[in-house]
Amino acid sequence: GLPADLNHEQKKALTAAAANYGCPLLYIEGVVPIPDDADFQATLIFGAAELAKRYEDLRPKTAVSLIVIGCPQASVGEIRAVAAALAGKTVAPDAPPLWVFTSSANKAIAEKIGIADQIRRSGALLLENTCPEVVPYDPSWVKHVLTNSMKAEHYIKSGLNGIPTSVMPLADCVGLATGDWGIDETRPAAAGTTKKAASVKKAAAGDKPEATGAFAASGHGLPSQGDFTVTGEAFVTDTPITLLGFVNRETAVIEEPGHPANGQSMAGKIAIFPKGSGSTVAPYVLLELFYRGKAPLAIANTEIDQQSAPACSLENIPYAYGFDRDIIANLNAGDLVELTRRGNVVTLRVVERR
Incomplete structure (x- = not known):
């Protein structure tokens, strides 16, 4: 330890x-x-x-x-x-x-x-x-x-x-x-390198069962935003997204080998993911995507996200978080979904399954 x-x-x-x-x-x-x-x-x-x-x-x-x-x-x-x-x-x-x-x-x-x-x-x-x-x-x-x-x-x-x-x-x-050693020299290995590293087992993206039937969940919005209704294709991943460096700032394509959504684009979709990760410079990536016309149509997180919320607030990209039901387990990538805000309540519902 x-x-x-x-x-x-x-x-x-x-x-x-x-x-x-x-x-x-x-x-x-x-x-x-x-x-x-x-x-x-x-x-x-x-x-x-x-x-x-x-x-x-x-x-x-x-x-x-x-x-x-x-x-x-x-x-x-x-x-x-x-x-x-x-x-x-x-x-x-x-x-x-x-x-x-x-x-x-x-x-x-x-x-x-x-x-x-x-x-x-x-x-x-x-x-x-x-x-x-x-x-x-x-x-x-x-x-x-x-x-x-x-x-x-x-x-x-x-x-x-x-x-x-x-x-x-x-x-x-x-x-x-300083030349004290060179790349071709063998550096002393720290003790214990032969032991297997511990890890947390994470389900592969393909292990997520297909969600079916009607679904709706209520969540929260940003104080800076008013009422909205947006309908679009769902982009869904159960893994945090690192906007800075691992999302192409011209195309909104995830570029992170090993990420379940690697190679997929968030552009023009309702992006549904747990939260962002990495540097707090990340909002600038979302801002650039917005200026290029490649930003998500809306963003829904399981918890409020310091990476996404600032840019959404500045450019009025519909944003919601903290839902009363599991929006990731109950939605599929490609579902047609609607995100609606009325007053202080935001509702995310399935319009049509993929």
């Missing part, structure tokens, strides 16, 4: 990675009191062996073009760690460049205490007020990125950039930059 004395950087890395996969709230046992009435949807056992297995899966197997640290933006503690790893060393001439991303506030502290100069003297770059996941990388030379961030790996390889991305601990990332 987790160490009892988690530091700020460890908490940041854990929560940032968890958010990528649809975790809106994280309780850390022994750090944050867990409510007595907590309704847990699943239990995942993740220990040292599982972490080591994940690192082994994500370690670089081919030449790296660029090393990035700071997603989310590096804290002062992480900048210190980079400076300590670079102490007395320089970025090797034949090694990948090392870029460290941080905020202007943290960079100012790093300048004041001298570690910013130490990083720059080594040949690394210290960048402020931007993030590795949104950098417009030059594809002529950036072919493979190495990072210490599970979050960065999730997004850099996605449709945002589409660049193969590997992950290693911070010290190993810096070690590659």
Whole structure:
């Protein structure tokens, strides 16, 4: 399990990675009191062996073009760690460049205490007020990125950039930059990598039984929206959707291998899914789809979604959440459905089965 004395950087890395996969709230046992009435949807056992297995899966197997640290933006503690790893060393001439991303506030502290100069003297770059996941990388030379961030790996390889991305601990990332080791060398495997990682079993998309017969459910709408009635084809998935990076922002097609809806488009349909996942930049993807005429006709979530709701509110895309019946189990992709709001009540019903 987790160490009892988690530091700020460890908490940041854990929560940032968890958010990528649809975790809106994280309780850390022994750090944050867990409510007595907590309704847990699943239990995942993740220990040292599982972490080591994940690192082994994500370690670089081919030449790296660029090393990035700071997603989310590096804290002062992480900048210190980079400076300590670079102490007395320089970025090797034949090694990948090392870029460290941080905020202007943290960079100012790093300048004041001298570690910013130490990083720059080594040949690394210290960048402020931007993030590795949104950098417009030059594809002529950036072919493979190495990072210490599970979050960065999730997004850099996605449709945002589409660049193969590997992950290693911070010290190993810096070690590659300084020439302390090379990709063709065998790195010591962490203890426990031979153990099988625990996982939560999830039903495959094809296991969902076909819904039949009449169906209607009542839910809630946004305070910023008024009455509406929309009718259209249902887009249905039981898996959260990562708008930023895994939904094509020109076509609304899901581009996430392994996702049950991979290859399917939400454009012009009533999109029905649990919630969004990943970065809070996601509303901008939905806004772009709206401006291109490729947004969903409406969105219905099982719980209010910070990814979808802001854009729906701004552009008046009909939105509903929190239904009194299971809208995912009782609707099929391709059903003709109607979403209606009258006052504070939103109703989603089947007009015709597919």
